[in-house]
Amino acid sequence: MAVVDRAARKHRWDTKFAPYAYVAPYFLLFGVFGLFPLLYTVWVSLQHRNLLDSDGAYFIWFSNYHQLLFADPYFWNAMGNTLSLWLLTTIPQILLALGIAQLLNRKVRTRTLFRMGVILPNITSVAAVTIIFAQLFGRDFGLINWVLDLFGAGHIDWQAGTATSHIAIATMVVWRWTGYHALIFLASMQAIPASLYEAATLDGAKGWQQFWRITVPLLRPQIIFSTIIATTGNMRLLAEPLLFNPGAAASTGGSDRQFQTAALYLYEQGFTNWDFGYSSAIAVVLAIATVIVAGLGYLVTKRIQTD
Amino acid sequence: MRPRAMAIGCAALATAMVLSGCGSESAAGGKTKLTIGLFGNFGYSELLKEYASTHPDIEIQDRTASYSDHHKNLAAHLATNSGAADIEAVDTGYIAQFKATPDKFVDLNTKGGGQLKDRWLAWKWESSLSKDGQQIGYGTDVGGLAICYRRDLLEAAGLPSERTQVAALWPTWQDFMATGKRFQANAPAGTKWFDGGPTVLNAIVGQAPVGYYDKSDKLTLGNNQEIKQGWDLVVDGVQSDLSAKLLYSTPAWNTGFKQGQFATVTCPAWQMAKIKDQAPDTAGKWDVTSVPGGGGNWGGSYLTIPKQGKNVDKAVELAAWLTAPEQQARVFTGAGLLPSTPKLYDDPAIVNYQNPFFNNAPVGKLFTDAAKQLQPQYQGPKAGDVQTAIGNAMQRVEQGKQNGEDAWRQFVGDVQKLTS
The missing domain is CATH 3.40.190.10 (Periplasmic binding protein-like II)
Structure with a gap:
């Protein structure tokens, strides 16, 4: 009797605690690499702290935030650029990805090749992509200006203007990420039963109507997912604006900060000014802004009609 | 950097640390591996090869980056006390900023720098000297105009x-x-x-x-x-x-x-x-x-030795050798960098040098x-x-x-x- 009892108790322990043990590795890793850096950033953001002189740091509580939010036009300039780039990257990305997925969802020859092809930009190095695009957008010898010249449109100094620099940077991001989202949409499109389209065809719905009335509503969860992923990525663009303007002034994002994103401003404050506390405060504010913008994106995409 | 990106960065760094021992370590065969972080063209490639061949116990790895990347990376590596090369070059534009935290660097005065002091132009020596008299770098070149x-x-x-x-x-x-x-x-x-x-x-x-x-x-x-x-x-x-x-x-x-x-x-x-x-x-x-x-x-630069290095003494020795007048003379005729050691300004081999390019x-x-x-x-x-x-x-x-x-x-x- 006693033996059975002990085994039963052991079994209870097992069922009670084993699940926690199974998920523990994830939470341990998350704690070390996710939660700890997050809290540490918040802690540093409350200090006046030089990057190289952590012993000399002291608490100034919310002074960094006060300075940032109420007395720093360059921060708001950077936030404005971030939001502009978010719009210019996220919306074209989702729309183009839907279009590409629709095209790939047909019976074409070598479609596996095409499907693999769209993901290629995504697996190339962001630094290489940016350097090559920066050359394409070059002022004097860039390919794009050369083509514009052929049509008599003249040269554009892409880096000098606010709009032109944002367009150039958005192009790099869209080129790199559209294929990724297209594959996600494509996978879900293939799960839509053909009977829906057949019924719609019998009712006389044209291809365009079928796309907007059947395909897009049924892709709603994937569109929400893609919007959120794209938002979190595009709100912290760093490599593209940094490498678009190489040289000693790279971290200011143009001569007049015309394409300095919030992440780039954070980088400038942290690694040029060595103001680690201020830089951390920017990181915290940017994280909060990203959550808000992602929430907005969620609310908008949720409104896609499903009935 | 956002926390998520930071997490990924830390994970990558942790993996790299495990794999490489993060920074300098003893290479196979009992050789000491010295890394040297430079930017642009210091004209050192021949000299480093020669040094390695006359010092069979030493292997040198040259890490050259662009001007601004180099200095930003150096700041980051000093801040985290990990990842800096054994010898790190610093440009005139940044030397004052770095010498404000002299504790991150080896004080060359405690490594025999005092005896070498007269090699350099007096102002060159002083511009890498901290407020409390710690010497953080040996001068390489001066710019001139x-x-x-x-x-x-x-x-x-x-x-x-x-x-x-x-x-x-x-x-x-x-x-x-x-x-x-x-x-x-x-x-x-x-x-x-x-x-x-x-x-x-x-x-x-x-x-x-x-x-x-x-x-x-x-x-x-x-x-x-x-x-x-x-x-x-x-x-x-x-x-x-x-x-x-x-x-x-x-x-x-x-x-x-x-x-x-x-x-x-x-x-x-x-x-x-x-x-x-x-x-x-x-x-x-x-x-x-x-x-x-x-x-x-x-412009003009300095070679510093971050304190975090594991082979500080050997790094100091190499930095002193690279900045000695004999080597600076060769850098001048090779890459054109102007020596910071006044002894060479009257040396016929330097004064009569013409650049074919x-x-x-x-x-x-x-x-x-x-x-x-x-x-x-x-x-x-x-x-x-x-x-x-x-x-x-x-x-x-x-x-x-x-x-x-x-x-x-x-x-x-x-x-x-x-x-x-």
Whole structure:
């Protein structure tokens, strides 16, 4: 009797605690690499702290935030650029990805090749992509200006203007990420039963109507997912604006900060000014802004009609 | 960096640490592996090979990055106490900022640096000395100043091209701009007088008796007439369409050398190595002559030893060897970097050296004369960042975004923010 009892108790322990043990590795890793850096950033953001002189740091509580939010036009300039780039990257990305997925969802020859092809930009190095695009957008010898010249449109100094620099940077991001989202949409499109389209065809719905009335509503969860992923990525663009303007002034994002994103401003404050506390405060504010913008994106995409 | 990205970065770093032991470690076969972090072209590749062959127990790895990446990475590695090379080069523009935290570096005075002190120009030694007298770096080169110019382009515009005649065209910077206007009137299509406003301005600032900071580390911009007059002069040059509007050390500027987009460029000694690297096809078309205004300095570097290294003593030994006069002489004849050791300024091997790439210009005589005339300028804590800010301001004028006065006003505001 006693033996059975002990085994039963052991079994209870097992069922009670084993699940926690199974998920523990994830939470341990998350704690070390996710939660700890997050809290540490918040802690540093409350200090006046030089990057190289952590012993000399002291608490100034919310002074960094006060300075940032109420007395720093360059921060708001950077936030404005971030939001502009978010719009210019996220919306074209989702729309183009839907279009590409629709095209790939047909019976074409070598479609596996095409499907693999769209993901290629995504697996190339962001630094290489940016350097090559920066050359394409070059002022004097860039390919794009050369083509514009052929049509008599003249040269554009892409880096000098606010709009032109944002367009150039958005192009790099869209080129790199559209294929990724297209594959996600494509996978879900293939799960839509053909009977829906057949019924719609019998009712006389044209291809365009079928796309907007059947395909897009049924892709709603994937569109929400893609919007959120794209938002979190595009709100912290760093490599593209940094490498678009190489040289000693790279971290200011143009001569007049015309394409300095919030992440780039954070980088400038942290690694040029060595103001680690201020830089951390920017990181915290940017994280909060990203959550808000992602929430907005969620609310908008949720409104896609499903009935 | 956002927390998520930070997490990924940390994970990657942790993996790398496990795999590589993060930083210097003993290589296989009992060899000591020394890493050396450089930027641009220090002319060390032959010397490092030679050192490794005469020291069989040492293996050297050269990590060269771009100018701004190098200094930002160094700051990050010092902050995290991990990842720095055993020897790290630091440029004049950044040395004051780094020497403010001398505890991150080996004090070379405790490693026999005191005995070597007399090798260097006195001001070179002092500019890497911390407030409390810790020496954080051995001097490599000094910049000096000259002008590199394209003989063929000057001839095409009907100007003289012999170096003494060319030097006679521009005793002052005003003359330099006036000559530019003559050049531009007959210039070959697609060619401007100088590469970009920021480059010219850096040379003019480098000649001022007082730079962006006075010796008490106070900013001088409110009353520094030399810098403001230089600014106005360059703005006038830009507005007279003399500038190719290329920012130095960018890919577009490098292309400019190949395409002959400008006829002159400010030439500290280290610039010669850059031109040769960027546009090898233009050999013989370039020449070097003296700079308007005379004297002045731009750039020059130091080799520092971060304390976090595991082979500090061997690194100190290598840094001392690389900066010894014998090696600096070879760097000068190899890559053109001007020695910071005055003993060499009268050495016939240096003084008589002519650079074949630059039409056999007597660069030995030219630069040692410049070095002897050189009045050292005090570099304050953020001189490098102030230089970046004034470069941005000049670019705003070049891009037509602002006029000279507005750009200057914004620059002064930026600098106050930078140093507040």
